[in-house]
Amino acid sequence: MFPTPKPLLRPNSYEFESEPMVKPTGFREYDARWLFGSEINLMGVQALGMGLGCLIAELGQPQEIVTGHDFRSYSASIKYALISGLQAAGCKVHDIGLCMTPMAYFAQFELDVPCVAMVTASHNDNGWTGVKMGANRPLTFGPDEMTRLKEIVLNADFNNKVGGCYHFHENFPARYIADLTRRAKLKRKLKVVVACGNGTAGAFAPQVMQAIGCEVIPLDTELDYTFPKYNPNPEDMEMLHAIRDAVLEHDADLGFGFDGDGDRCGVVDNTGEEIFADKVGVMLARDMSAITPNAQFVVDVKSTGLFATDPVLQAHGARTEYWKTGHSYMKRRTHELQALAGFEKSGHFFFNAPLGRGYDDGLISAIAICEMLDRAPDKSMADLKNALPKTWSSPTMSPHCADEAKYGVVAAVIAHFEAAQTNGDKVAGQPIRDLVTVNGVRVTCEDGSWGLVRASSNKPELVVVVESPVSEQRMHDMFAAINAVLGTHAEVGAYNQTI
CATH class of the missing domain: 3.30.310.50 (Alpha-D-phosphohexomutase, C-terminal domain)
Incomplete structure (x- = not known):
């Protein structure tokens, strides 16, 4: 029998090292987030893995799962505690190592594995940890699955099985990078600032952007889990201002800012002005709907009203639905409607074929923006932005x-x-x-x-x-x-x- 998790244990105590601690509020609407050490301990993470393995079986899916971890000092330890719980529940675990979240989503398709558990705190400050989970690619858990997972874990309602095993996939990032760059190179030479806030994307984003034909100006791409400059969050003005300064210094065509786990992308234009992601979404929707008339889009409730009123989108016959904020909600709705794309103000973009497989990937977003500029060789990013109806x-x-x-x-x-x-x-x-x-x-x-x-x-x-x-x-x-x-x-x- 595995002990029932406690909501609170005193660190540096016998109980903390011998019992699981899981604070109930860490089970969020569509993923899990805790402060490591004060809200969850390693045995608590192990309990989470056991609960996730049980839930996968309960959902009728094969107990086979991809896992990876982001670049924080404690993420690998958390991942291995999670893996031990998944194995105890009978899961076959495919470990792709240090990676971005969209790389784990890609691995579900590349390795033909139904489930995913990515250990990441995303853009949260240091001290936070979490897991993004799914059991039906390209979707991730929503409130129903998270509520059931919470019940299983907090009640220690585990059903341990034999047969769990582990497989490490060496050099998996090369397969992901090859998939992203297996496309025609840009005809237009774009000079781009690639900013990663010393987060995980720094290991991958510069080479991907270079491989599609960009001249890359790297900014804070060295991995450093102390995040010495600013938090890797492209919604934070501190990161956007750092990108602005680099764009102006190098006379770049635009700047990209990737969040801590690489599933979001922020944009600064050639004049150094940040473009909020919902406005970038309108620009992409204009470009995509010109190629695919009467396209369906999904946007979150935080997004600009232009999706409903823009005359260019209306002329292209584009239809847009406003939906719940959150990567899991947006991903699911984009999938249900088979929309061409979903856009969230936070920078989570979801592209269905031909651009993507329905999950959020900051690098695919950056590629889509570069290809949009490639189709408008006489226009700058600022020109495309200024062509939108003005809103504040x-x-x-x-x-x-x-x-x-x-x-x-x-x-x-x-x-x-x-x-x-x-x-x-x-x-x-x-x-x-x-x-x-x-x-x-x-x-x-x-x-x-x-x-x-x-x-x-x-x-x-x-x-x-x-x-x-x-x-x-x-x-x-x-x-x-x-x-x-x-x-x-x-x-x-x-x-x-x-x-």
Whole structure:
């Protein structure tokens, strides 16, 4: 019998080294995230592996799984604890070693393995760890699977089996790189800054971009798990500003910023201006729908309203559905609709054939952008951006809110705006045109200005985004209105960044 995990154990104690610790809040909506050492220990990770192996069998899938780990000082140890649990549950484990998350997704196809468990904290600060999991490629777990996994692990409802085994795939990254670069080289010579924030993508992104025909200016591509310059998160302004400076210094055509596990890509244009990922998505949708008329796209609720109003997309017959934020939700919906692509404001892009296999890969996103520029040889990235209808958009802003409190706060905010709509109350001086509550609440005023509040799925935070097609002042008005409502909740703390 394996012990039942405890929610809390004191570090540097007998209990910590001899019992599993798993904090329940680490089971998120579509993946798992914990602070290593204070919310989960190695025996807790082993319990997670045993639970995942049991869930795979329960789902009727063969107990065969790909695993890999990102570049953090503790990730390999966590992966091997996870592997021991998977083997105890009877799984055949295919270990591809140090890798990016999309490399693990690719391995499911390349090795013909149904399941995946990637050990990564993604862009979270050091100290965090987590696992991105799936049992039906190219999809990853959603709330139903995560809820069931939580039940199995926290109740130690394990069904250990014999027959688990382990296979290490040597030099697997070469197969992934060969797959990405098996395409016609760019006709246009592009000079690109490739920034990785010293995260895992630094081992792979420069050579991939060079192989497709780019002149590469590497920026913070040396692997360093202390992240000495900035956190590898292409939504953080510190990373975007570092890319801006490098683009201007080297007179580059554009800059790419990859997150800690390589499944997201941020973009800075040739003038040094960051382009938020949802606007990049509109540019790509324009390009793709010109080739494939009447294309279907999926975008998340944090994304710009241009997907619904852009005249070029309308002329191409493009159709867009706004859906729940989160890589698992977006991936699943893009797959269900067989959409040409899905775009998320955070930089997770999901390309179905011919560009991709339905999973999120920051390098495929970068390649798609380069190929878009290749088809517009007389246009710069700034030209393509400036051709979009003007809107004023905020970055993603995240006020702290404890995991135990954030969903209750969001429910109260939804109720506030639903009551305001019913009563005819104004928001930022205007009537409410519509509310979207598929994921938090997106409030749109009569002039098209909108604001979103939702709970972060992977950190103790809320997520706030605002946009206006009218003026910068209206964007600020929307933020003030949203922030005033959040200010009535004591559980809401300081923002990571604001406009």
